[in-house]
Amino acid sequence: MAWRVPSFELQSQYLTLKGEIDSAIARVLASGWFVLGPELEAFESAFAEWLGMEHAVGVGNGADALALALRAVGVMPGDKVVTAANTCVPTVTAICQAGAVPVLVDCLPGNLSMDMAQAAAAIKDGARAVVPVHLYGHPCDMDALQTACDGSECAIVEDCAQAHGATFRGRPCGTFGAAAAFSFYPTKNLGAYGDGGAVVTRDPVLAQRVHTLRFYGDPGNYQHEEIGVNSRLDPLQAAILSVKLPHLNAWTARRRVIARRYDAAFRDLPVRLLEQTAHAESCHHLYPIRTDKRDTLQAHLATLGIQSQIHYPSPIHLLPAYRHLGHAPGDFPVAEEASRMLLSLPIYPELSDESQDEVIATVCAFFRA
Numbered sequence: 001m002a003w004r005v006p007s008f009e010l011q012s013q014y015l016t017l018k019g020e021i022d023s024a025i026a027r028v029l030a031s032g033w034f035v036l037g038p039e040l041e042a043f044e045s046a047f048a049e050w051l052g053m054e055h056a057v058g059v060g061n062g063a064d065a066l067a068l069a070l071r072a073v074g075v076m077p078g079d080k081v082v083t084a085a086n087t088c089v090p091t092v093t094a095i096c097q098a099g100a101v102p103v104l105v106d107c108l109p110g111n112l113s114m115d116m117a118q119a120a121a122a123i124k125d126g127a128r129a130v131v132p133v134h135l136y137g138h139p140c141d142m143d144a145l146q147t148a149c150d151g152s153e154c155a156i157v158e159d160c161a162q163a164h165g166a167t168f169r170g171r172p173c174g175t176f177g178a179a180a181a182f183s184f185y186p187t188k189n190l191g192a193y194g195d196g197g198a199v200v201t202r203d204p205v206l207a208q209r210v211h212t213l214r215f216y217g218d219p220g221n222y223q224h225e226e227i228g229v230n231s232r233l234d235p236l237q238a239a240i241l242s243v244k245l246p247h248l249n250a251w252t253a254r255r256r257v258i259a260r261r262y263d264a265a266f267r268d269l270p271v272r273l274l275e276q277t278a279h280a281e282s283c284h285h286l287y288p289i290r291t292d293k294r295d296t297l298q299a300h301l302a303t304l305g306i307q308s309q310i311h312y313p314s315p316i317h318l319l320p321a322y323r324h325l326g327h328a329p330g331d332f333p334v335a336e337e338a339s340r341m342l343l344s345l346p347i348y349p350e351l352s353d354e355s356q357d358e359v360i361a362t363v364c365a366f367f368r369a
């Protein structure tokens, strides 16, 4: 089905940059360099510089970025790693991939970011790492998390898969922890045309460890000291991302304008909007609202050709794959209630004012009927 207003739309961005992207792809094909190499290194430097970090290491996807970052900071099989119950599944997949045991905590009702009081208790209980997820692009309270980790052995590894360009106290998400993981999945705020991810860090030793891990554990001389994986950011994707990166700040600014227009339009409706974290600025990867009429609203939008999505229909602890964590319904009530009420409305930089006005008018009419 062709939506009149889709949740996201990747074609216009490609068409806008078509000349540059096509020639970047042609350049890689002509170079004959298809794994690692100069295109990847160029993007890694540009991305690190954009973020204000020393190192970026391109890997196969965001989940691998998180798993390898956790291993690089010293998470060992059986270690506890704290994260939020309301996240996109790969956060937890990655913790398991690193051999660690996910310790879930609930989220705050205002903006659904990690409940730092619960996280602090779990960190005190001997966690080796904590993965704050800047979900929907809304930064977690990094002051509270830093305080919770001070004096402990617990490393912060940020999940920035939805947080390109988000800031806390004016500082970009991805610059707070020992390391951070980014995804370049096509629909993310900086998206490749396939899978992609990166680990960023200030620590050269940690960066080197990720280089080794992404290359079968080979430090460069076939003297493998640990078992790694094969996970590299494809040079074709790196070349495409290098074309897109200079536009990212403008795209983020446009997302913020769209989010503010929604905020203003929905202020008096019986819907719950996400509150901003104090001192934080979201990059609005998604625009979720909460309503107890979620399913009828979604169906109504669909009849008028407006696509909406649910991020996410189940918190982690109620998914069959994570039953072994031993949780029951009621363990994380805020996350559970949110999963029944959340609906993400269309948001992407190329969304026109006219299309957004259609979404706004339809949502307003639904609640006023």
Ligand SMILES: *Cc1c(COP(=O)(O)O)cnc(C)c1O
Pocket: 061, 062, 063, 064, 087, 088, 090, 091, 133, 135, 159, 161, 162, 183, 184, 185, 195, 196, 197
């Ligand atoms: C997309 C996403 C990931 C994983 O990224 P992939 O590149 O798809 O592996 C991890 N965490 C969050 C919060 C995400 O949204």
